[in-house]
Amino acid sequence: MHRVIAALLAVASCAAIAHAQTSPSPPSSSPPFTLERALIAAGASSPSLEVADAGVRAAGAARTVAGLRPNPQVQVQVENVGGSGLYRGTQSAETTTGLALPIELGGKRSARIAVADSRRDRARIEAAIVEADLRERVTMAYVAAVSAERRVAVARQLAEFANRGFSAASTRVTAGAASPIEQQRADVERVNANVAFDRAVREAVVAKENLARLIGEPIAGELDVAWFDRVGTYGPAVPVSAQGTLIIAAAEADVTTADALVRLARSQRVPDVTLNAGARRLSASGDTAAIFGLSIPFPLFNNGRAAVSQAESERLQVDARRRVTLLETEQTIASVQAELANAAASARAAGGPALSAATEAARIARIGYAQGRFSQLDLLVAERTLADTNGAFVDALVAYHDAEARLARLTVPAPVIAETPQ
Incomplete structure (x- = not known):
């Protein structure tokens, strides 16, 4: 049986290559709902961005209050x-x-202004963090929705195979060329495949609705499946430093605020x-x-000596937390880079000749079974191989895009914050 499947895979590889060279893909009737469009819609309607903007405005008002005598x-x-x-x-x-x-003596006013400035800058960085988090959430929701549509297509293909297999088994049993057990087995496969298809359709609807809720507008048309199937060419991962990223900028802003609080506590002693x-x-x-x-x-x-001691201790704590954040962020970036490279390799392997060969092998096994050249077990093995290959390809694409989104979130550059005159 293994030799039969190997022969089918070899024939299917040649047939798939010839088919890919001669059969162009049909053009899409309407432009797909792209990820960039989803990101723009989410940025225009997300309440989390409104919360972050309100925080920036509040920090600006606090800076004005700090400068009053x-x-x-x-x-x-x-x-x-x-x-x-x-x-x-x-x-x-x-x-x-x-x-x-x-x-006021001892520089209290300037110390208050320094604290307010640092907190305002931290609020701006927090707004950028909220925006980056929203982008990551929308990207992952989009990946979930488009992968659900891909799984619907896979389930539809398997359901069609199962329906044809049941018809072929019924024909063979009627002609006396096969046992009724084969018809019952094919009927079970047909029922299970149709149930799996219905489940995949429902999951795709839910995933698309969740994406629509997140971006705040209904989704018209199909999602960008071509973007989902596209895998970048990644060689050895180049180490990425966490310095200058949004995460480290937030930790450094906390250190700046702690320094300003130490200065304020010292000014209070005068x-x-x-x-x-x-x-x-x-x-x-x-x-x-x-x-x-x-x-x-x-x-x-x-x-005021106790307050100064408290502020200095808190400053040491914040600085230590900054160093921990830097170390953990660099480790996470390295791990996500490895996940991205592995997922890209898995996607290219599963979605290349292996998927084409498995698809053609299942088609040939279906024809051969209907003609009595292959057994039902050969047919089931070929279809199960196709289902596993399709599932592995979709899973690898999901892992690739999720890792890509997480890496983009980890490496978001810190915003440039302009100085405000005192």
Whole structure:
């Protein structure tokens, strides 16, 4: 039997090559719904991008707040009223009206601005991260939808083979050339193939609906199967550094924020000064006198040293986390590169001569079985080989495109953030 299958594969290879050279593919009636179109639609309707944009605007408003100076205070004070004797009523009242102006020392304002700037830059990087994550999600959903359509085509072909096999088995049993068991076995294969086809159709509908929900618009027409079948030519993977990527930019932005928080904590150790100036009116004599004052807090219980120690420890923690992120990202990039190369090799092997030969072998086995030249077992082996090859090809394409999307997500370059004048 193995020799028969080997002969079928050899004949099928030659037939498939000749068929590929002489039979052009029919043109598509309408342009397919491409991945790029899906990405554009998702970018226009995704609520996650709106959340990220709102975060950037909030960080910009926080930067404005950080640059504001303390408000002055208007102070009014009345003394020597409501007493007894000379101080009964308001005849001896002393009314003081003044203005208190807080003055920040130690660079507190510039330290606050530095913290707000770093958080605003981090919000912009977070917005870029959300966009990259959305692109990866849409790509994987598109891959799932188009691979489901490919599996529908495979299941349809197997169902057609099973229906023809049942017809051929019925004809042979009627002619007395085969046992009724063959007809029953062919009927089981037909039923199972039709059930598998119905299941594949339902899964394709669900996958397409999920993609439509993600991008926020209905999908008209077929998906881009040609893009799905296309595999890039990858040789030995060139190592890719994680430096300059979006992931490392986020970790470095966290370190910058931690540095600014250390600077802010140190500035808080310098006491602020409040200047007071006003006028006092003496009701008894009608005279008015100027008043000047200066108040400085005395750091007796809280001198800010503990806050500085906390900020410095958190800065060391964030910097260590940055180094861990760099190491893990480079390891992940190397692993995904290997997965991408392996998937590309598997797809080229499964979708090349092997798939053409298996398809032609199944066709020849079907004809030979109908003519009584091959047994039903030979036919089942040929069809199972075709199904396995088709499934391996689709699985390899899914693995390839998923790895390609993950590698693209890992290597997204950091956005260029323009400096804002202080």
